[in-house]
Amino acid sequence: VDDECRHIVESFWRAMNDNDFQGAGGLLADDFVLDYPQSRERLRGRENWVALNQEYPAAGRWSFQVHRLIVENQQAVTEVTVSDTLNQFMLVSFFQARDGRIQRMIEYWPDPFDPPGMRAHLVEMPGGVK
Amino acid sequence: VDDECRHIVESFWRAMNDNDFQGAGGLLADDFVLDYPQSRERLRGRENWVALNQEYPAAGRWSFQVHRLIVENQQAVTEVTVSDTLNQFMLVSFFQARDGRIQRMIEYWPDPFDPPGMRAHLVEMPGGVK
Numbered sequence: 328v329d330d331e332c333r334h335i336v337e338s339f340w341r342a343m344n345d346n347d348f349q350g351a352g353g354l355l356a357d358d359f360v361l362d363y364p365q366s367r368e369r370l371r372g373r374e375n376w377v378a379l380n381q382e383y384p385a386a387g388r389w390s391f392q393v394h395r396l397i398v399e400n401q402q403a404v405t406e407v408t409v410s411d412t413l414n415q416f417m418l419v420s421f422f423q424a425r426d427g428r429i430q431r432m433i434e435y436w437p438d439p440f441d442p443p444g445m446r447a448h449l450v451e452m453p454g455g456v457k
Numbered sequence: 458v459d460d461e462c463r464h465i466v467e468s469f470w471r472a473m474n475d476n477d478f479q480g481a482g483g484l485l486a487d488d489f490v491l492d493y494p495q496s497r498e499r500l501r502g503r504e505n506w507v508a509l510n511q512e513y514p515a516a517g518r519w520s521f522q523v524h525r526l527i528v529e530n531q532q533a534v535t536e537v538t539v540s541d542t543l544n545q546f547m548l549v550s551f552f553q554a555r556d557g558r559i560q561r562m563i564e565y566w567p568d569p570f571d572p573p574g575m576r577a578h579l580v581e582m583p584g585g586v587k
Contacts, residue, residue, distance in 0.1 A: 437494070
């Protein structure tokens with residue numbers, strides 16, 4: 328089961344990196360749901376998901392670099408850097424699979440923030456992460 | 458191995474929810490490293506980590522609600538809501554364990570954002586998430 332879920336998520340990011348949004352959409356369940364906890368938006372259905380990706384403004388081709396993939400049974404999470412050649416974004420995605428497709432995703436898009444001065448004496452700057 | 462890592466992470470959040478930062482710090486490896494990709498800060502060492510938590514301003518007791526825990530071998534990730542009774546924050550934490558302790562963490566603190574108008578026709582508002 329872990330291997331199946333891993334394969335689905337890897338296929339998803341490969342299709343995304345090919346900018347093949349129809350192909351990635353083919354990995355989603357008919358009753359697919361995507362939640363954005365930061366804005367409390369909920370997107371339902373493969374067609375809306377494909378449209379969102381096709382309509383989203385981009386400076387160039389999208390690339391998706393997967394830094395981490397953790398899989399347990401039918402659940403997975405990825406830590407990804409997204410770029411449209413001009414801008415770069417961080418993305419953490421939780422996946423729930425069912426019957427060989429992605430039934431649910433939860434996406435977090437964390438923005439950069441300035442280091443809080445109050446903990447400057449406790450940290451190094453800039454920390455290398457990847 | 459999964460069970461050991463799961464137990465460590467569950468113990469960590471239990472100690473955090475008790476506001477027992479010394480106890481949580483006892484679950485960290487001697488060469489513990491915590492990265493904040495959003496600010497590019499890096500914190501090293503148990504003592505700095507305990508100090509950061511003790512010094513951090515709070516309106517009241519901290520509570521930590523774990524919504525999701527995904528474990529694979531020595532890696533884990535949690536999706537958590539943090540509150541100091543006044544404010545609430547989202548937190549996604551990646552864990553790397555080694556020899557029964559947490560050797561590395563990567564923390565994302567995603568802030569709320571306004572729903573982008575460009576996708577208003579594709580989503581529901583407000584989406585229920587948890």
